[in-house]
Amino acid sequence: MMSEEKLTLIVEKLKEVLPEKEFIPLHEPSFMGNEWKYLKDCVDTGWVSSAGKYVELFEQKLADFIGVKRAVAVVNGTAALHIALKIVGVMPNDEVLIPSLTFVATGNAVVYCGATPHFVDVEERTLGLDPNKLNEYLDEIADVKNGECYNKITGRRIKAVVPMHTFGHPVDIDPLIEVCKKYHLKLVEDAAESLGSYYKGKHTGNFGIASAFSFNGNKIITTGGGGAIVTNDEKLADLAKHLTTTAKIPHRWEYVHDMIGYNYRMPNINAALGCAQLEQLPKFIKKKRELAKKYKEAFRDIAGVSFFEEANFSKSNYWLNTLILEESFEFTRDELLKALNESGIMSRPIWHPLHLLKMYKYNPKMDLSMTEKLSQQIINIPSSMSLWRGANE
Template structure:
C-alpha cells in the first residue's frame, strides 16, 4: 500500500468508528451523567467548599472500596500525590529514582521536588512500561550493593526508589518489577495516574507499591476537575500522608502547631463531591472504554503496518487512552497522520517526548532506551472518551 493510501486509510477508519455529528472529537473529554450537579450544589448551598467536608472522607472511602487498597488520601493533583509518595518511602536529596523515559513529565518533576535525580530506564514493547528484565541486567552491571541499599557505581549516588507508570492504563509487569526492587533494596512507588479501573492478575493497580499516586485531572477516566490521591496499604504511612498534606498541623481546637515541613495539598470538598459522583459511574465508564477499544481493534485488524495497542497478558486495562502503533517502516507517516486527522476534526496526538531530551534532565543518568525511542516515534493516541463507546458497551 502506498504511503498516501495508508494515511487516508487511517483517517477513513477513524471516521467510520467515530460519531458523524460532531465537528471536533476530543482526545478525551469528561463525562458527567450522574449526581455531579447535586453533590456540587450541596457544597455550594451549605458553604462546605474547602478542604473540610463530608465528601472528602466519602471520596477516600470509595477509592479504598474500589481499589482494595487500605488507605486513600485525596490531594490537589496527581503530581502532589507522587511527590508525597516519594517522601513517604524515604527519597532524599541527591538520591536517584528509576523512572521510565517514556512517561509524562510530572513523574520526573515529582522526583525533582524531592531534590532527587531521575534515572531514566527503558520500556517494554509488551506493556509500554518499564522492562523488568532489561532493567535487572542493567542494575546488575551498574549497582554496588551495600547494607543500606544499592548505589550507582558511576555517580556514587544511592538508587532509592523505582516509579513504574501504567502507560495509557495498561498495567506493567508488576511481579517482575517487584522482584527487582527486592533484589536491589529499592522502594516501589506506583504511578497509577492513568490506571484507575485497571487490574494486574485480578488485583487493582496501586497495591504493589509501598505508596501509589492517582490523578483525577480533567482528561482522566474519573475527574475531580483537578485532583489526585495517595494510596497505601501501610496504616502508619497513610496517617503520615494525611498529616503532611494538611500542612503537618497537629490537631487542636484553636492553636496552630506544626511538627514537620508540611504541604497544603488537601483536596477541597467541592472537588471531592464531583469525584464521588464520578466514581459511582466508574464501572460504566470502564466498560464503555473497553468496548471502544474492541471496536478499534476490529476496525484496524486488516490494516497492514498498523496495530491497535492492546492490554498486556495477565492484565485488564481501563484503556484510558487508545493508541495505534505504526510498524517501524511506517514511522515516517506519524506526523502526516497527526496532521490529517486533526485537520478533519479528529484530535490525535503523539506520545510524550522522552524525558531525557528535555534540557533540565539532559544530564540525568539513563540506560539504553532504544525501545522507548522506537515507541516514541511510532505511537499515535486516538479519541478515547467514554461516551464514544457507549453505543457499543
C-alpha cells in the same frame, strides 16, 4: 498502496468507529450522574474548601474500589506522587529509577524531593518499564551495601523505582517486585492513568508501598483537578495526610506545625465531584473497553499500523487508545497526525522522552533504545466514554 491512500484509509477507519461530529476531542469527561446534586450541596452548605464530608467519603470509596486500606486525596496527581516518594524515604541526593517514556510529572515529583531522576527503558508489550532490562542494567551499575543500593558510577543511593502504567496498561509487576527485593529498592507506582486497571486480577496501586493516582479533567474519572496517595500501610497513610495538610497538629484553635508540610489537601467541592464520578466508574470502564474493541476490529487488517492491546496478564481501562506505527508504515508519524487533526479527529503523539528534555539531558540513564523507538511510533486517538455507539446504554 500509495501513502495518501493509506492516510485516507486510516482516517476512514476511525470515522467508521466514531460518531459523526465536526470535531472529536481526545478525551473529555462525562457528567451523567449525581455531580450537580453533590456540588450544589457543597455550595448550599458552604463546605467548598479543604474540609467537609465529601473528602473522607471520596477517600473511603476510592480505597474500597482499588482494594487498599487507605487513600489520601490531594490537589493533583503530581502532588500525590511527590508525597508518595517522601513517605517511602526518598531523600535529597538520592536517585529514583523512572521510565523516560512518561509524563513530565513523574520526573518533576522526584526533583521536588531533592532527588535525581535516573532514566530506564520500557518494553514494547506494555509500553511501561522493562523489569528484565532493568535487572541486567542494575547488575552492571548497582552495588548493595548494608541493605541499601548505590550507583557505582555516581556514588549516590538509588532509593526507589517508579513504574508508570502507560495509558492504563499495567506494567509487568511481578518481575519488577523481584528486582526491588534483590536491590533493596522501594516500589512506588505511578498509577495516575490506571484507575480501573488490573494486573493478574489485582488492581494497580496495590503493589507499591505507596502509589499515586490522578483525577485530572482528562482521566477516566475527574475531580476537576485532583489526585490521591493510596497505601496498605496505616502509618504511612497517616503521615501522608499530615504532610498534605501543612503538617498542622490537630487542635481546636492553635496553629502549631511540627514538620515542613504542604497545602495539598483536596477541596470538598472537588471530592464531591469525585464521589459522583466513582458511582459511574464501572459503567465508564465498560464503555472504554467496548470502544477499544471497536478500534481493534477496525485496524485488524491495516498493514503498517496496529491497535495497541492489553497484555495477557492484565485488564486495562484503555484510558487512551493507541495506534502503533510499524516499520512498514509508509509515511511519518507527524504526517498521520496532521491528516487526523485536519479531519477533526484530535490525535497526539506520546510525550517527548524525558531524557531528551533540556533540564534532564545530563541525568543518569541506561540504554533507552526502545523508548526512542516507541516515541516515534505511538499515536493516541479519541478515547472518551461517550464515543462508542452503545454509550447511552
